[in-house]
Amino acid sequence: MSRRTLVSEEDESTSIDLAPMIDCVFILLIFFIVTTVFVEEPGVEIDKPDATVDAQLEKNSIIIAVTADNKVIYGGKELGVAGVGARVRQLLSKDDLPVIIQADAKAEHGVFSAVWSEVKNSGAKKISVSTRND
Amino acid sequence: MARRSILERDEETKIDLAPMIDCVFILLIFFIVTTVFVEEQGLQVSKPDAAAASPEEKNNVAIDINAAGKILYQGKEIALADVTNVVKANLDDPETPVVIRASEKSSHGTFIGVWDAAKRGGAQALSFSTVN
Numbered sequence: 001m002s003r004r005t006l007v008s009e010e011d012e013s014t015s016i017d018l019a020p021m022i023d024c025v026f027i028l029l030i031f032f033i034v035t036t037v038f039v040e041e042p043g044v045e046i047d048k049p050d051a052t053v054d055a056q057l058e059k060n061s062i063i064i065a066v067t068a069d070n071k072v073i074y075g076g077k078e079l080g081v082a083g084v085g086a087r088v089r090q091l092l093s094k095d096d097l098p099v100i101i102q103a104d105a106k107a108e109h110g111v112f113s114a115v116w117s118e119v120k121n122s123g124a125k126k127i128s129v130s131t132r133n134d
Numbered sequence: 135m136a137r138r139s140i141l142e143r144d145e146e147t148k149i150d151l152a153p154m155i156d157c158v159f160i161l162l163i164f165f166i167v168t169t170v171f172v173e174e175q176g177l178q179v180s181k182p183d184a185a186a187a188s189p190e191e192k193n194n195v196a197i198d199i200n201a202a203g204k205i206l207y208q209g210k211e212i213a214l215a216d217v218t219n220v221v222k223a224n225l226d227d228p229e230t231p232v233v234i235r236a237s238e239k240s241s242h243g244t245f246i247g248v249w250d251a252a253k254r255g256g257a258q259a260l261s262f263s264t265v266n
């Protein structure tokens with residue numbers, strides 16, 4: 001009994017030192033702020049073609065998807081080949097970003113080529129094709 | 135002097151950090167949830183520059199992909215595995231243009247396969263054109 005009263009009474013006046021925890025939380029916060037990029041992902045399943053000579057692409061880019069049934073998609077919405085140019089031009093006017101075309105291995109080459117031309121004509125400086133490497 | 139004594143009393147008080155920690159945690163959770171680590175790998179492809187195009191250079195290497203997805207070099211069918219060797223054998227120097235002429239109806243996968251193989255064969259001036 002004597003022990004109990006001694007410990008609990010003493011503890012009431014002490015408080016936890018929060019400073020180290022705040023340090024950690026701030027470091028985490030800064031890490032996440034710095035690494036976050038807001039990329040509009042197409043949100044469709046794409047079976048990317050294989051390649052061995054590929055390189056790492058930039059994280060912050062405009063991603064346009066071409067699905068296996070030849071639909072052209074940006075940011076979860078279907079654009080159609082004709083809509084790509086206007087959309088990319090509008091996005092590039094805000095920020096000069098590289099463009100990545102994510103085309104499915106089963107997509108028609110003609111559709112990919114048309115999308116590529118549209119993107120090129122809208123003034124994109126760097127156009128890449130997304131591939132898989134395993 | 136009266137003021138001084140107030141200061142001395144202040145030394146006892148502490149800033150209440152709790153509201154700030156709440157805010158920081160909310161920010162932290164927001165950024166953790168929204169962070170996506172986009173790992174994109176890919177190739178840079180190009181079409182021949184229309185302005186700089188020279189009329190069909192004699193020494194360039196042209197590889198065709200027909201509508202059925204077959205790979206042809208000088209009219210003869212070759213396997214995807216042979217593309218690297220064909221390019222390597224026909225390349226006078228790395229700057230020799232290599233053109234992949236793919237049919238509109240061929241698949242994107244075949245095209246990227248050929249592009250990749252040609253690149254491995256040492257082609258630096260690689261471009262594609264689409265035929266129908």
